[in-house]
Amino acid sequence: MILKLAWRNIFRNKRRSIITVSSIVFAVVFAVTMRSLQHGAYDNMLKNIVGNYLGYVQVHFKGFWNEKTIDNSFYIEDLDSLKNDPTVTFINPRIEGFALASHKKESKPVVILGLDAKMENQNTPIKESLINGEFLSDNSDGILIGKGLQKIMNVQMGDSLVFLSQGYQGSIASGIYPINGIVDLKTPDLNRRTVIMNLNRAQDFFGINHMATSAIIGPKIDEWEKTEKSIKEQLDSSQFEVMNWQQMLPELKQLIDVDRAGGTFVLIILYSILTFSLFGTVLMLAEERNFEFGVLVAIGMRKSMIIRVAILETLIMALVGVILGLLLVIPIVTYFHFYPINLSGQMQEVVEQFGFEAIIPTSLDPSISLTQTFIVFMITILVNLYTIIKIKNIQPSKAMRA
Amino acid sequence: MISIQNIQKTYQSGDIKVQALQNINLTINKGEFTAIVGPSGSGKTTLLNIIGGLDSPTEGSIRINTTEITQLPENELIDFRLHHIGFVFQSYNLIPVLTAKENVEFLMLLQKQGDQFRNERTLKLLKAVGLEDQVNKKPNEMSGGQQQRVAVARALASKPSFVLADEPTANLDSKSSENLLDIMQQLNKVENTTFIFSTHDQRVIDKANRIITIEDGKVISDTHHSKD
Ligand SMILES: Nc1ncnc2c1ncn2[C@@H]1O[C@H](COP(=O)(O)OP(=O)(O)OP(=O)(O)O)[C@@H](O)[C@H]1O
Numbered sequence: 001m002i003l004k005l006a007w008r009n010i011f012r013n014k015r016r017s018i019i020t021v022s023s024i025v026f027a028v029v030f031a032v033t034m035r036s037l038q039h040g041a042y043d044n045m046l047k048n049i050v051g052n053y054l055g056y057v058q059v060h061f062k063g064f065w066n067e068k069t070i071d072n073s074f075y076i077e078d079l080d081s082l083k084n085d086p087t088v089t090f091i092n093p094r095i096e097g098f099a100l101a102s103h104k105k106e107s108k109p110v111v112i113l114g115l116d117a118k119m120e121n122q123n124t125p126i127k128e129s130l131i132n133g134e135f136l137s138d139n140s141d142g143i144l145i146g147k148g149l150q151k152i153m154n155v156q157m158g159d160s161l162v163f164l165s166q167g168y169q170g171s172i173a174s175g176i177y178p179i180n181g182i183v184d185l186k187t188p189d190l191n192r193r194t195v196i197m198n199l200n201r202a203q204d205f206f207g208i209n210h211m212a213t214s215a216i217i218g219p220k221i222d223e224w225e226k227t228e229k230s231i232k233e234q235l236d237s238s239q240f241e242v243m244n245w246q247q248m249l250p251e252l253k254q255l256i257d258v259d260r261a262g263g264t265f266v267l268i269i270l271y272s273i274l275t276f277s278l279f280g281t282v283l284m285l286a287e288e289r290n291f292e293f294g295v296l297v298a299i300g301m302r303k304s305m306i307i308r309v310a311i312l313e314t315l316i317m318a319l320v321g322v323i324l325g326l327l328l329v330i331p332i333v334t335y336f337h338f339y340p341i342n343l344s345g346q347m348q349e350v351v352e353q354f355g356f357e358a359i360i361p362t363s364l365d366p367s368i369s370l371t372q373t374f375i376v377f378m379i380t381i382l383v384n385l386y387t388i389i390k391i392k393n394i395q396p397s398k399a400m401r402a
Numbered sequence: 403m404i405s406i407q408n409i410q411k412t413y414q415s416g417d418i419k420v421q422a423l424q425n426i427n428l429t430i431n432k433g434e435f436t437a438i439v440g441p442s443g444s445g446k447t448t449l450l451n452i453i454g455g456l457d458s459p460t461e462g463s464i465r466i467n468t469t470e471i472t473q474l475p476e477n478e479l480i481d482f483r484l485h486h487i488g489f490v491f492q493s494y495n496l497i498p499v500l501t502a503k504e505n506v507e508f509l510m511l512l513q514k515q516g517d518q519f520r521n522e523r524t525l526k527l528l529k530a531v532g533l534e535d536q537v538n539k540k541p542n543e544m545s546g547g548q549q550q551r552v553a554v555a556r557a558l559a560s561k562p563s564f565v566l567a568d569e570p571t572a573n574l575d576s577k578s579s580e581n582l583l584d585i586m587q588q589l590n591k592v593e594n595t596t597f598i599f600s601t602h603d604q605r606v607i608d609k610a611n612r613i614i615t616i617e618d619g620k621v622i623s624d625t626h627h628s629k630d
């Protein structure tokens with residue numbers, strides 16, 4: 001009977017119910033879309049820069065991050081002990097060193113990235129960045145270059161680049177390597193200056209056999225903080241530095257924080273509007289029905305039961321609103337996940353200046369929808385406190401005199 | 403039996419005190435069909451509200467059968483009303499989203515009566531008030547007189563000890579008023595339910611078998627008409 005009363009009351013004032021439901025629908029659609037875009041943008045940046053290239057946690061020889069010279073290299077076997085750490089899924093040693101690349105008359109400073117092809121294939125998606133040619137095979141001399149660099153140097157597949165650099169402890173490093181493939185590292189900055197070669201070739205080039213400048217530590221999914229802490233405890237801090245992506249890319253972390261705060265601010269405004277809109281409904285409902293509630297109490301209906309009817313009404317509307325909202329927003333968010341928004345014009349330039357890919361895919365993380373749904377329900381319940389207090393204080397003789 | 407002893411009611415609005423009822427003593431016996439009359443502002447509504455436990459007196463006691471209702475906590479008082487008192491108000495007192503049948507059934511549902519009992523009693527009462535062909539209409543699809551007849555049926559549905567009606571005919575034309583009173587009188591006889599109603603309407607007053615007149619919050623006359 002309570003349900004019947006609540007249900008019919010909703011249909012009694014159709015227009016107001018529609019306004020209530022649609023304000024909830026709007027809030028859900030707007031909040032979820034916005035949050036999904038934001039999180040999607042972060043995810044994309046993290047995936048491109050951190051996931052594909054940088055890794056969430058890196059170990060270097062102490063001082064390497066500030067002074068990236070080949071002299072700050074360490075013996076790979078010194079990290080072997082970490083293989084027994086249960087928070088670590090993989091250890092990929094890498095060499096990162098500067099060199100001057102030349103082809104015909106063109107010369108450019110580049111970063112030589114030495115990778116263990118087999119291990120990278122197993123553990124990181126860097127292989128997916130290949131857009132032309134072949135990825136590193138175990139013993140090839142071939143190199144991969146960023147698509148930006150290819151343009152700048154005006155080279156083709158099969159051409160060779162000559163590298164010149166300072167090797168270990170002041171030696172001269174030089175070599176000539178054929179271009180086997182072109183990669184797109186998804187950030188214009190990286191694309192302009194990256195050359196990828198086999199780890200052992202890079203070791204030969206720089207004269208550091210069995211050594212590396214850095215190692216990417218694979219954390220268990222989403223738990224890089226744990227991994228970072230665990231390996232920090234194990235490694236000799238006078239020899240190694242352990243850094244996470246936020247330390248290596250403070251700009252990115254800051255950008256995300258600022259953006260997230262901005263989004264939160266917009267959502268607070270949105271939810272304030274929703275709260276007032278719902279509160280208006282509840283207020284009118286309580287005032288309008290004061291007489292009716294008075295009659296109900298007079299003829300023998302307990303206040304607790306009347307409260308249940310009133311709450312059920314708002315909950316049904318909230319539920320319908322949230323469900324409709326989700327039905328509407330899930331396809332939208334899903335669509336833009338698979339067909340991301342491409343920024344164009346000025347926006348594109350600004351974003352790319354920061355070194356980021358100018359597309360925004362949406363995040364499909366269900367926790368976004370859940371959180372927003374939860375907030376809408378909390379607001380509904382909060383707003384209902386007024387009705388509860390109002391009904392609790394009803395005096396039938398007074399309510400019916402009005 | 404309703405025993406009203408020494409009832410005083412003072413309203414305080416700001417600094418002004420209004421003595422709405424002064425020293426009311428009355429006994430109303432089972433089966434009476436009693437009218438409370440008096441000019442506007444004399445205290446009729448106040449008295450009926452206090453008898454029905456909708457308002458509390460400043461002083462005095464209301465005893466219904468063996469229960470002193472002025473002492474009951476809120477929920478028990480609400481339950482007491484549900485089981486012992488039927489109400490008919492001046493206007494708009496049906497639940498607007500429920501049909502005539504559902505309105506009459508409503509109190510029996512709150513009383514947790516069984517399906518069959520509810521159905522039979524609802525139809526019987528709607529027939530008694532002459533609305534057997536209107537059972538599925540909502541209040542806003544019925545005339546004022548029809549609504550009041552549903553209200554009377556609802557008031558009786560819970561098998562109360564007595565029915566309180568505050569100016570039940572105030573919004574009705576004279577024909578509907580007479581019709582409503584005839585129905586109330588009939589039910590008063592058939593179900594032996596006590597009726598106490600307030601009114602201005604002389605024709606309604608004539609139907610009562612006891613007339614209590616109040617003025618300025620005091621009972622000034624109390625006459626019994628022994629009817630044929
Ligand atoms: N809530 C209140 N606050 C202050 N004074 C009140 C209140 N309710 C009633 N009164 C006063 O008490 C007196 C009795 O009012 P009551 O409503 O009982 O009269 P009544 O006989 O029912 O009048 P009517 O025939 O117009 O309905 C009036 O003087 C009224 O102004």
Ligand SMILES: [Mg+2]
Nearest residue numbers: 446447448568
């Ligand atoms: Mg009155």
